[in-house]
Amino acid sequence: MTGMEEFHNGSEGAFNSEEADNIVKECIESVVGGDDYSQSQVNKWTASIVERCLTQLVKSWKPYKYIVTCAVMQKTGAGLHTANSCYWDTAMDGSCTVRWENRTMNCVVSVFAVAIA
Amino acid sequence: MDYYETEEDSALTTFNVEEAKEIIRSAVEGVVGGNVYQHSRVKQWNSSVIEQCLSQLNKLGKPFKYIVNCIIMQKTGAGLQTACACFWDNSTDGCCAVKWENESMHCIVNVFGMAI
Numbered sequence: 160m161t162g163m164e165e166f167h168n169g170s171e172g173a174f175n176s177e178e179a180d181n182i183v184k185e186c187i188e189s190v191v192g193g194d195d196y197s198q199s200q201v202n203k204w205t206a207s208i209v210e211r212c213l214t215q216l217v218k219s220w221k222p223y224k225y226i227v228t229c230a231v232m233q234k235t236g237a238g239l240h241t242a243n244s245c246y247w248d249t250a251m252d253g254s255c256t257v258r259w260e261n262r263t264m265n266c267v268v269s270v271f272a273v274a275i276a
Numbered sequence: 277m278d279y280y281e282t283e284e285d286s287a288l289t290t291f292n293v294e295e296a297k298e299i300i301r302s303a304v305e306g307v308v309g310g311n312v313y314q315h316s317r318v319k320q321w322n323s324s325v326i327e328q329c330l331s332q333l334n335k336l337g338k339p340f341k342y343i344v345n346c347i348i349m350q351k352t353g354a355g356l357q358t359a360c361a362c363f364w365d366n367s368t369d370g371c372c373a374v375k376w377e378n379e380s381m382h383c384i385v386n387v388f389g390m391a392i
Binding site: 196198201202204205206208209210212213216217224225226227228229230231232233234235236237238239240241242243244245246247248252254269271273276 | 313315318319322323326327330333334341342343344345346347348349350351352353354355356357358359360361362363364365369371386388390392
């Protein structure tokens with residue numbers, strides 16, 4: 160089964176996307192909240208965001224494999240479009256995407272959770 | 277009783293990065309190759325790239341779940357950084373990222389494959 164997601168949360172089956180949403184928002188805020196886009200720091204930021212999200216998700220000890228992706232883009236008026244599609248078990252697996260921004264940058268984080276049989 | 281995994285077994289149960297990269301490259305070239313960034317068309321391009329990648333990956337017939345992520349960004353000098361972290365089975369699961377560009381846009385496609 161395939162599904163398309165664009166900048167909105169998908170709530171499917173046993174995956175709690177609201178919980179994941181909150182975890183992600185907290186992680187983003189704690190890493191880049193209040194900062195301006197900086198080319199020298201952005202590498203560190205994206206790594207921290209994905210690492211923190213993953214650590215928090217795994218702490219729940221649910222039988223899932225997780226993938227966390229993060230894109231941080233400087234705000235200059237350039238166009239950016241991101242989409243994803245998944246081939247999986249729609250009853251058990253799920254995803255959520257969080258879009259965050261401040262004055263100088265956009266940040267899009269996606270979490271995918273795939274149930275372990 | 278000992279379990280011995282043959283090379284054929286291993287090929288079926290592990291994610292093949294090179295194969296996935298080839299699939300992605302041909303999908304991206306086929307959809308956006310030769311085009312100039314257009315806001316009105318980018319949504320359609322994104323969908324097409326993803327759909328083609330996913331259907332080609334499924335045709336491989338392996339017991340995998342797939343996630344395909346595609347980013348298309350207009351070239352204006354803005355900075356873009358992407359990262360990903362995965363919690364899975366290192367012996368069977370894998371991912372690959374393909375970066376493609378022309379004079380007017382960047383296209384980044386990530387494929388994640390997880391063994392069932």
